[in-house]
Amino acid sequence: MKKILAADNLCYSINETKLFQGLSFDLFEGKAIHVLGGNGSGKTSLLKIISGLSKPTRGSITKSNKKNVCFVGHKNALKQYLTVEDNLSLLEVDKHNDINAFLKKLELSKLLDVMVASLSYGQQKKLALLRLFLNDSDLLVLDEPCVGLDRKSQDILCSFLREQKEEKKALIFSSHISLDVDSEYINLDKAIS
């Protein structure tokens, strides 16, 4: 059971206001962590620290493989003025072998030469999630993945996440909507000791 991620005594504060303090947890492959907490309790900051975007004020994070992280944030990192096809090549997923299977499953295969700007928010979110479905990194960090997804896409996402867990991938995500993926829980509201 390889340990993907180890965090001890993490604290993060902005302008002297402490978001969370003394947070320690380990993440093994094939396991998932669901980060809970009210708005502004530092969920996104924690996920940013884990994905290596920002550094904690105190404490440390050790990752088995620094670069192999897939981060899905609020912004879905698509170029509005480019077509879906161009965006796929930007996401470097266009040459992936089962790209067409996922496109069909998410009903995006017909929209390949459509400008992203003319897609609905839900469709854009599904397109952004392709980066998650076709990635090969062993640590998946998701920040509110289900926002804007319809019922059907949420099921696709949850089943995909369960699959990833069997394939020994580590998962850490924050979400208001409960994803039926069995995971340990970290509550940030209680972490402000």
Place this chain on the structure above:
Amino acid sequence: MKLINFEFLKLRKKSRGWLGPILVFILIMTAFPLTVEILNKNLEQAFFSILWIATLLVMMLATEDIFLEDYNDGSLEQMAIKYDSLSGLVATKIFVYWVLIGIPISLIGALYGFGITRSSESALQILPILLITTYIFLNVFSFGNALSLTKGSILGTLITMPLVLPLLVVLGKVVIAINLGISFLGFLFLLLGILSIIILILPMIISFVIKAHLE
């Protein structure tokens, strides 16, 4: 290598991004003779200073959303995670902007030079100078843009203008050298020296600034 193709793709498709500055440059250069009456004696003299100021302004406009657009739609975050050091990415981005904006502007500037001073060898002389200066301006102004990423670009230009002014002193000397007809290779190499330092150092500083922004 694929990074360069991506950046080309992104900029090429956004015509406002690269065509806009070039059109503004043409506008400024054509509007300049209108402000000075026909007698060509001082037209030639004023031409070079207008040329430098126009390049400065256009480079300011060109770098307005060089990082802002990627920052707003989140792809900057993805790149920061995927690539360890962003300086390679920043250098490619600036290089692509230079190819699509800097080179056309230098060619057009040289064309105008030929048109107004009617001596092809002076036009050919300022072409390399323009190529180097546009690249230096691009680097410096994208540094200002990166610093004031979310705060609007006026702050960016306010900060970087002082850094660029010493360069205008050098350009002023080049103009004098050209008018006197003496060879200005010395200045060319001085500009090349400045460019080589800036190309190495500024992308690193910019990537440090962007990482700080993303925190």
Place this chain on the structure above:
Amino acid sequence: MIKKFIHQFASPKTYLFQVDRAYPYIFYASLFVYIGSLFWGLFLTSEDFVQGNSYRIIYLHVPASFISQSLYLAMAFASAIFLIWKVKLSAYLVKSIAPIGAVTTFIALVSGSIWGIPTWGTWWAWDARIISTLILFIMYLGLISLHDSFTDYEKADKFLAILVIVGSVNIPIIKMSVEWWSTLHQTASITVTEKPAIDASMLYPLFGSIIGFSGIVFCLVILSSKLQILLREKNKSWVKDYV
């Protein structure tokens, strides 16, 4: 080891208490020196052969332009410390020096241009040294506006430090521009290398006014850094009993 020493020595708390103790002495001493040397310069020295009495502005202009440049170097030094060792106090110092630098550069600009009226006939001459001082003034304003545009202090400090260091490239260019462009401005009357270009009797008040003026500016920096520290550490416990 150095990091521990710096953090322990340069904690805002110890800095604040030490500065409070030393402030009155420095203030009154430098005030006395400044006023004294001004008085000496304005009244006691004899008239300059060429410029008549207008040369007395040197006792106000030279200290200001000298201090404004050395303040920028002090900022560059403090921001280097901040970027390398993440010492909070040096970030506060950089932020507190910027407005003072702007004031001194403003004084240098105004006194320089007023001095220009009788000697060069115009109050604004396109001359390298004046333009470089104006550039310095704009850079100070740029620094202040950059720092004020961020709500998150940490980011603001980091960007300020970076801009200061990148901007400090301009300082040697100011020095170089005097010789390279060699126009109206008289070459520096005091250069570390050659013999000063003005007579000894005028020189001593000049030294006095430089020391006095830098003392007063130093007190201004202390005041502004006190303000910064109180502003930044206001919810810390020791601040409450300090105030």
Place this chain on the structure above:
Amino acid sequence: MFNFAFDSIGEAFMMQSANGQYHGIYVWSVVFIVLTSLLVTFFIYKRKIRNIGKKIK
């Protein structure tokens, strides 16, 4: 050491030079500007420190 350059207060104010020009106006305006700007800056910082002090209490 005390050889006054001017023999009366009035003349010190006018500061007439050898070439007949009155430089006093320039010198004194600079002195005025320098001292007022220093005083204003001192005053602003003192007041700000006092306000922040009150706010913290």
